[in-house]
Amino acid sequence: MRHLLHTAELSREEAITLLDIAEDMADTQQREVKKLPTLRGKTVVNLFFEDSTRTRISFEAAAKRLSADVINFSAKGSSVSKGESLKDTAQTLQAIGADGVVIRHWASGAPARLATSGWIDAGVMNAGDGTHEHPTQALLDAFTMRRRLHGAGARGKGLDGVTVTIVGDILHSRVARSNLWLLNTLGAAVTFVAPKTLLPYGAEKWPVALETSLDRALAAKPDVVMMLRIQGERMHDAFFPSVREYSRQWGLDDSRFAKLKDSALVMHPGPMNRGLEISSAPADSAKSTVLEQVANGVSVRMAALYMLLAGKEA
Numbered sequence: 348m349r350h351l352l353h354t355a356e357l358s359r360e361e362a363i364t365l366l367d368i369a370e371d372m373a374d375t376q377q378r379e380v381k382k383l384p385t386l387r388g389k390t391v392v393n394l395f396f397e398d399s400t401r402t403r404i405s406f407e408a409a410a411k412r413l414s415a416d417v418i419n420f421s422a423k424g425s426s427v428s429k430g431e432s433l434k435d436t437a438q439t440l441q442a443i444g445a446d447g448v449v450i451r452h453w454a455s456g457a458p459a460r461l462a463t464s465g466w467i468d469a470g471v472m473n474a475g476d477g478t479h480e481h482p483t484q485a486l487l488d489a490f491t492m493r494r495r496l497h498g499a500g501a502r503g504k505g506l507d508g509v510t511v512t513i514v515g516d517i518l519h520s521r522v523a524r525s526n527l528w529l530l531n532t533l534g535a536a537v538t539f540v541a542p543k544t545l546l547p548y549g550a551e552k553w554p555v556a557l558e559t560s561l562d563r564a565l566a567a568k569p570d571v572v573m574m575l576r577i578q579g580e581r582m583h584d585a586f587f588p589s590v591r592e593y594s595r596q597w598g599l600d601d602s603r604f605a606k607l608k609d610s611a612l613v614m615h616p617g618p619m620n621r622g623l624e625i626s627s628a629p630a631d632s633a634k635s636t637v638l639e640q641v642a643n644g645v646s647v648r649m650a651a652l653y654m655l656l657a658g659k660e661a
């Protein structure tokens with residue numbers, strides 16, 4: 348694997364191999380000494396043009412646990428604020444000797460531009476670009492589902508026949524898009540639920556069922572309910588009448604939560620707007636995988652960095 352930019356580019360075999368390597372990485376994280384020598388001598392740059400908590404710290408933890416040297420770059424406080432371009436920033440990283448660049452950018456397509464421009468030789472990992480994709484989030488979500496649903500026998504398996512309902516601000520969600528392609532590759536059936544205004548134009552051509560009523564979608568008793576954050580920072584229009592109305596119609600509140608089947612999983616990529624798209628009862632319940640998703644993110648990102656940077660000899 349040269350770069351990781353979109354989940355659609357992963358074959359089923361590649362996706363399952365990555366999830367299996369993540370299982371191996373997770374095993375190593377149970378040891379007293381968590382560090383592996385795998386990427387000793389390699390330099391990973393975390394290049395963040397947008398805010399992040401989970402993705403940034405878990406990529407840093409993943410690279411450090413593989414013994415890579417890590418350079419953290421945040422656009423805030425850098426020469427980007429003086430007008431430096433992505434190209435000049437990238438070539439500065441090249442001069443420093445980056446082997447891998449993990450990039451989060453507000454512009455959809457920025458990681459692909461970096462990977463294909465010839466500005467740098469490094470492997471590029473998309474850590475979320477605009478409203479486009481967030482591949483490692485989808486991989487850690489799939490890893491979390493596979494572990495919870497298949498337990499110890501998860502290795503080698505996909506998510507065949509698993510029903511996943513993804514609810515909320517689909518329009519602005521790179522998590523929804525990355526999950527859609529990966530979950531389809533792994534054999535799951537995906538439904539998007541949102542007010543019509545938050546369903547992307549053209550979504551009817553995607554391999555997904557579309558629904559505007561959360562109550563109707565939940566009546567089908569899905570295996571997984573993934574709630575998405577309302578992305579106020581990307582909304583420059585009124586997409587629903589009021590926060591209260593959104594929460595009443597599309598929020599996973601206590602009463603909807605009580606009707607989920609016993610084995611259902613409640614997922615959220617974080618950060619959560621408690622009281623808006625999800626109430627505290629489901630968020631903090633035994634059905635919730637929110638913190639497992641964060642923990643699994645380290646193992647999955649270790650696997651992705653390994654596949655990108657370790658080379659054939661590994």
Ligand code: CP
Binds near residue numbers: 398403484617
């Ligand atoms: N899930 C996710 O991408 O969270 P952060 O924005 O905190 O990285």
